[in-house]
Amino acid sequence: MVAAREPLRALRRASTIIVTRKAASDTVVAAVRQAVSAAAPEVPVAVASLAAGPLRTLAGDERPLASLRGARVVGIAGIGWPPAFFAQLTAAGARVDGAPYPDHHRFTVTDVAQIRRYAVPGAIAVCTLKDAVKLEGLWPREAERLWYVSQRVEFEFGVDAVLAALEMLGRIRPAHTRFPASHRTDS
Numbered sequence: 069m070v071a072a073r074e075p076l077r078a079l080r081r082a083s084t085i086i087v088t089r090k091a092a093s094d095t096v097v098a099a100v101r102q103a104v105s106a107a108a109p110e111v112p113v114a115v116a117s118l119a120a121g122p123l124r125t126l127a128g129d130e131r132p133l134a135s136l137r138g139a140r141v142v143g144i145a146g147i148g149w150p151p152a153f154f155a156q157l158t159a160a161g162a163r164v165d166g167a168p169y170p171d172h173h174r175f176t177v178t179d180v181a182q183i184r185r186y187a188v189p190g191a192i193a194v195c196t197l198k199d200a201v202k203l204e205g206l207w208p209r210e211a212e213r214l215w216y217v218s219q220r221v222e223f224e225f226g227v228d229a230v231l232a233a234l235e236m237l238g239r240i241r242p243a244h245t246r247f248p249a250s251h252r253t254d255s
Contacts, residue, residue, distance in 0.1 A: 075205075076107035080117060084233040085113045090120075091155035101225075114226025121218035123194065124136050126204050133217065137161030142187040143249070144195035144203070146173030156217065165191065175199070180206045 073208050079085055085108065087100050101113055123131050141162040145153040150168035157164045167183050169175070181205065187193070196201065200216035207214045223230065 075101060079104055079108035079111060082108065082111050083236070084185055084226075084229050085111050086230060087113065087115045088118055088221075089115070090118045090152040091159065092152070093155040112226060112232075114230045114231035115224045116230075117222045117224055118219045119222050120160060121187040124197075124218050125213055125215055126200055129213070131215075133160045136192065139163065140188045141165070141194050142167055142181060142183060142191045144193060144199055145169065146175065146199050146202070147196055153217075157194060162192075162194075169199075171201075173202075175202050175206055177206055180208070182210060184208075227239050 071115065085104050087097060087104065089097055092100075097115055101115065104111075104113055120133050122133055136157065137160065139162055141157055143150075143154045143157050143162075143164045144167045146169035147153060148171045150166060154164050154166040154168075165186075165188060167186075169179070171180075173221065182191070191212075193207075195216050197216045197218065200214060201213050203214055207216055
């Protein structure tokens with residue numbers, strides 16, 4: 069699945085294009101690279117994977133992702149493409165029942181009750197960090213802990229273009245960033 073928030077022609081305004089993936093195959097990534105390169109041939113393209121790291125809780129507990137191997141998991145995701153997150157959990161060896169929500173979903177007590185009601189008894193609740201922050205105050209204390217998968221970015225292709233774009237951003241000093249003396253924090 070290719071998710072785009074704007075038409076491909078909008079890529080011509082970019083200084084660098086970063087194609088990200090969690091679970092897309094090499095064939096899909098190659099097709100996306102080809103499509104963005106055709107739409108914006110002058111713009112450098114990079115490919116970054118979002119690699120799953122350890123499981124964590126907001127309280128600071130941590131366990132290896134491999135601990136999900138063979139476990140029943142209720143995957144909770146209010147992100148742009150929840151199936152990619154569920155595929156990541158499946159690739160880690162979990163047996164996943166997905167609870168997908170729209171991107172930027174504001175979870176409610178009713179949502180949490182529904183997730184818990186339909187989850188297989190004893191299933192491990194795993195979500196994204198973005199969703200863990202939203203669910204923290206709603207998740208019942210007596211329930212199984214709520215875990216999130218940490219993510220790290222790994223560049224597969226085009227890291228030099230990304231570094232050059234970041235370097236250029238560091239050089240930009242727009243006039244509107246100058247503050248009056250009364251607003252300065254430096255001494």
